[in-house]
Amino acid sequence: MSTTLSWEVSVGETTLEDGEAVAEDWTYYDDIFIKCSYQLDLKASLQRLRLSPSARLGALIIARSSGTPLIMTSEVLDVRGGRQQIYLTVPADQISGTVSLELQISVLTVGHAVESPFAPKRLGNTVFRFDRKIVLEGTAPRLPMLPVSFADHGIAGSSTSLWWLRLTTRDLAANASAAIWLWLNADNPFISRMLDDSESPESETWLRFLELDFMRQLLREALTHDELSLQTQYPEESLGYVLSGVVRLLGESLDQVRQRYREDPGRVEAELQSKVGAN
Structure with missing residues (x-):
């Protein structure tokens, strides 16, 4: 033919x-x-x-x-x-x-x-x-960002909100790219400028802070997920694989990291910042 x-x-x-x-x-x-x-x-x-x-x-x-x-x-x-x-x-x-x-x-x-x-x-x-x-490719695999109007989601005073880590599912076998979304508040003027010109010095600073906060929120999700186990071999690119990887940045025992986080969450988050900042 x-x-x-x-x-x-x-x-x-x-x-x-x-x-x-x-x-x-x-x-x-x-x-x-x-x-x-x-x-x-x-x-x-x-x-x-x-x-x-x-x-x-x-x-x-x-x-x-x-x-x-x-x-x-x-x-x-x-x-x-x-x-x-x-x-x-x-x-x-x-x-x-x-x-x-x-x-x-x-x-x-x-x-x-x-x-x-x-x-x-x-x-x-x-x-x-x-x-x-x-x-x-590009920045997308690291930060799954999507501009969203927070006003459309009923958030009062939405113009001052920055971002929202949204998990569409807590199924650990689900593909992480489909499960994890970082919603950027398009109503916020700082975020709008960052989206319009991602290569400006101001935008680079915001993106760096965004990456650190993204990892901090992933750690919170990992430590509060009742079914997560570091002994389970999750498929690569799955939600379980990503959450396990964040915990392993801070130690080999999930229970140990949870206990340390309960005792001093600020210190654990500071340690996570140093690990992410070194990459």
């Missing part, structure tokens, strides 16, 4: 070069904009597939994220021959890890009766697919 195809992928306001597989500057507030252009000789393709000239083919884009349960699809576009474009926008707050894109062309109707035993006879049979993968 002969077709010409090209992808155009934009990460936020940055367009990836043709064949570029790594979005180095991606952050958790950059949507992914996808355009797939293809050209197909419909008559020749139907003949090659041994389908009736009245059969219909449809094209769609499917997007999957390795770090979340996301599966998104574009609208199905009738293949009519000639150059066509199909579009899909993937929201930033639903993706992490690697985004896998796939263009599928499938049978919509078979038309008149198909006599060939080799022709696709079922609706939805895929007759062509082409994929592309985008690795999301």
Whole structure:
């Protein structure tokens, strides 16, 4: 089945070069904009597939994220021959890890009766697919940040709040990228400036403080999680793996770190700051 195809992928306001597989500057507030252009000789393709000239083919884009349960699809576009474009926008707050894109062309109707035993006879049979993968990197894997209006979540005086560590689940086997979100308060002027210009000296200071507080809150979550155990081998990139790693920065015994934290939480947090600051 002969077709010409090209992808155009934009990460936020940055367009990836043709064949570029790594979005180095991606952050958790950059949507992914996808355009797939293809050209197909419909008559020749139907003949090659041994389908009736009245059969219909449809094209769609499917997007999957390795770090979340996301599966998104574009609208199905009738293949009519000639150059066509199909579009899909993937929201930033639903993706992490690697985004896998796939263009599928499938049978919509078979038309008149198909006599060939080799022709696709079922609706939805895929007759062509082409994929592309985008690795999301940059600061995102370290700090899963997402701008959110705290006023929309009913927080009084929201403009003075800074951030909120939100766990979508406490399942220790869940993927950490899907479970841990650091919501940044878009109503706060300091946070807004940091998001607008992340490379300014002021923003770098805020980001450093943010990283330290992020680890402090992860430690709190780890020490209050009744089911966490340092003897369990959690899957890499799981919530249990991340929380165990934070505790291990301070000692090999969970009970010991808990006891020390009850006695002097400020000292334990200061020790954590020194460990994080050394990295």
